[in-house]
Amino acid sequence: MLVNKLLTTLFLFTVTTLWAVHAAPPTSYDDARWDPIHFSPAIESATNEQCLACHREIMEATPLEQSPAGVARSDVLAWYQTISLYAGEQETFHRRHLETPLAKELMNLQCNTCHQGHNPREEAPIPPTDSAAYTLRKSVDPDTCLLCHGQFNAPIMGVPGSWQEFGHLFQNDCMICHAAIRTTRHQVNYLHDEAIEQAAKENPETCYSCHGGRSWYRIPYPYPRNEWPGMTPAPEWAKDRPTQSQSRFLR
Ligand code: HEC
Ligand code: HEC
Ligand code: HEC
Ligand code: HEC
Numbered sequence: 001m002l003v004n005k006l007l008t009t010l011f012l013f014t015v016t017t018l019w020a021v022h023a024a025p026p027t028s029y030d031d032a033r034w035d036p037i038h039f040s041p042a043i044e045s046a047t048n049e050q051c052l053a054c055h056r057e058i059m060e061a062t063p064l065e066q067s068p069a070g071v072a073r074s075d076v077l078a079w080y081q082t083i084s085l086y087a088g089e090q091e092t093f094h095r096r097h098l099e100t101p102l103a104k105e106l107m108n109l110q111c112n113t114c115h116q117g118h119n120p121r122e123e124a125p126i127p128p129t130d131s132a133a134y135t136l137r138k139s140v141d142p143d144t145c146l147l148c149h150g151q152f153n154a155p156i157m158g159v160p161g162s163w164q165e166f167g168h169l170f171q172n173d174c175m176i177c178h179a180a181i182r183t184t185r186h187q188v189n190y191l192h193d194e195a196i197e198q199a200a201k202e203n204p205e206t207c208y209s210c211h212g213g214r215s216w217y218r219i220p221y222p223y224p225r226n227e228w229p230g231m232t233p234a235p236e237w238a239k240d241r242p243t244q245s246q247s248r249f250l251r
């Protein structure tokens, strides 16, 4: 009996010690900087809470009250901030994607949707290969941004030109066509698909806000063509398109 008890105690002691050592917070700046959570595979399953335990400033920082030249932040609006969905005071980049009401309503972005790894020496999320060389020394793969900040791909849609100029031909409403075309959309872990459709009913500009309204790029994103009811065969331009969203985005 006594031996049994001793053994149990010893066992529990070992387990708790090992667990404590494993879960102990890093004790130096360098340990934290090189914390395995920054690298694959740990980063793939990391939660926002785990990242924010060390990076709380990401959610708390605010833009300067005024620029170094003295322009108050409340006095400036960039072109992309004149879109009707833009609301509230100037906010930081991270808060606009994670914390502001619009971000929470339409999106479900996680730290690791954008940060696929962080190597303090190289910054590149992916080891440089021929195809990924472009991302070298960028913290985040710019392809991820392109998903929501690409051009409106008018030519493939039969829209004669830019949406600003020709949208009125379609009552400025994408749903004129998209009630029936490519209806299996946004079934990914970083978007709230139903909320997006709902928001578009209230404000048709919702769709444009991610498909041209804030295009930092001169190219459109080559979206996968997820099968939809009544799907038409792939047109010539879509022959090489995947038929499913990227695997890391599947729900
Ligand atoms: C144990 C604490 C800790 C955790 C947890 C942690 N980090 Fe870090 N991270 C650091 C430290 C320390 C640095 C170096 C900061 C510096 O030099 O400014 C750093 C650097 C970074 C950088 C580069 C910052 C820069 O200024 O270039 C990014 C991006 C980053 N971490 C993202 C993440 C993400 C995403 C997660 C969650 C998957 C995460 N970190 C989890 C401590 C942590
Ligand atoms: C929409 C994509 C996106 C999301 C979501 C995102 N980040 Fe970032 N983050 C970026 C980009 C882009 C940069 C700037 C990278 C560069 O300078 O190369 C950045 C920079 C950083 C830095 C460096 C310090 C700074 O302020 O520039 C840290 C730390 C960081 N992110 C942590 C996080 C954490 C923690 C989360 C989750 C709570 C998160 N990020 C979510 C895109 C994102
Ligand atoms: C899932 C869609 C999505 C992804 C991915 C995304 N963004 Fe955004 N981004 C948005 C939306 C929506 C807004 C508008 C937020 C608002 O107006 O409240 C926005 C706004 C912005 C703004 C303007 C912020 C402001 O204060 O006006 C910048 C800059 C930006 N994004 C850069 C990026 C970069 C860089 C990346 C890649 C690291 C990225 N975005 C990835 C959806 C996305
Ligand atoms: C005149 C009809 C029409 C209108 C109006 C229209 N689209 Fe399209 N859209 C299409 C067609 C056709 C396709 C391609 C269908 C296919 O894949 O076979 C398409 C494809 C797309 C794609 C996928 C592009 C790709 O590269 O795979 C997106 C995103 C899109 N539309 C968004 C929008 C948004 C946002 C609006 C409103 C701002 C809009 N569309 C207005 C007809 C239209």
Ligand code: HEC
Pocket: 106, 107, 147, 148, 174, 175, 178, 181, 182, 184, 185, 186, 187, 188, 191, 196, 197, 200, 206, 207, 208, 209, 210, 211, 223, 224, 225, 226, 244, 245, 246, 249
């Ligand atoms: C918050 C940003 C955002 C909004 C708002 C938005 N989209 Fe998208 N859309 C995306 C992203 C990101 C993808 C790519 C999803 C993936 O990873 O497959 C996408 C994909 C699509 C596709 C390609 C679907 C496929 O897989 O074949 C179409 C079509 C489309 N969107 C139309 C629309 C329409 C119509 C609206 C308005 C009802 C709209 N989008 C609103 C971000 C957005």
